[in-house]
Amino acid sequence: MAQQDRAIRTRRVILEAAAAIFDDRGYDRATIAEVLERAGVTKGALYFHFASKEQLALAVLDEHVLDIIVEPQPVKLQEFVDAGQILAHRLRSDPIQRGAARLLVEQGSKHLHRKQSMLTWTQFVEALLNEARDRGEVLESVDVRATAELFVGAFAGVQILSHALTDRADLCHRLTVFFEHTLPSIAPPAILARLKLDPERGEKLDAALQEKTLLQV
Known part of the structure; x- marks a missing residue:
């Protein structure tokens, strides 16, 4: 052992x-x-x-998604928000997330197969959104697959901009702005009112997850 x-x-x-x-x-x-x-x-x-x-x-790209774990929430759509904010926070200092981010977006080697990592992340988001819709938290008219792909693509673009301008120091804030603009198009007003979108939430949740992991060791 x-x-x-x-x-x-x-x-x-x-x-x-x-x-x-x-x-x-x-x-x-x-x-x-x-x-x-x-x-x-x-x-x-x-x-x-x-x-x-x-x-x-490829192993770094695999860990990129496996590292994101969120605690269950009364509102499933909150878990979707939390996953994004935890990732945004970790991109500021976590070597796995930072390395994976560059591997995913750089226009370098054509020998590196990046597709699976993007698909895995999209499937992760799609699963959360499907569960949220089953609970009535996402409008029936929403195309969940298309929304998941939009989020993954938009997140990549937002983090590139944040990296270029502030070395990702403002990434959590930029992600909150993205959520504020997009969530009203997929969620009913009653659910929107219950969501916590503050930029500091990712750091707090990650600290709690790290503490929980240490206690389990």
Whole structure:
């Protein structure tokens, strides 16, 4: 068990180091040597978990969505908002999220298959919106798949703008503005009145999630 735990920690260290390199230099310019130096692991340890730079990048993209967990809320649509705000907050400092963000939007290597990560994130959002609609929180006229794709695409654009202007310091605020403009077109007024859209919510929720994780260890 101790050996398994050590392997899990080593894998995470490698992933975070690779994500930081991808964030700094992009996929094409990043090298395995840089990842080894930043992670402080041997070449054998890295290749035990990842056979290539491409596998490293794909693993970072996989973690991008798996890392987002939200606590259940009385209003399901609030979970949709919370997922976005937690991600926006983490993009300010979390190496996995920052590295994945650059991998998703950069126009570099054509060998890196980015489609699955976008599809997974879209399916995650679509599932939340479908549950919300089943509860009467989303208007029946709304095309849930199209709305999920709109959110994923818009979020990518909003974070690019925020990154360029403030290194994502204002990303949570910009996401709140996006929600304020779009949610009235998909949710009934009674549900809108119950939603909490404040930009600081993502940081508070993430802190609570991190504390809960530590207590479970």
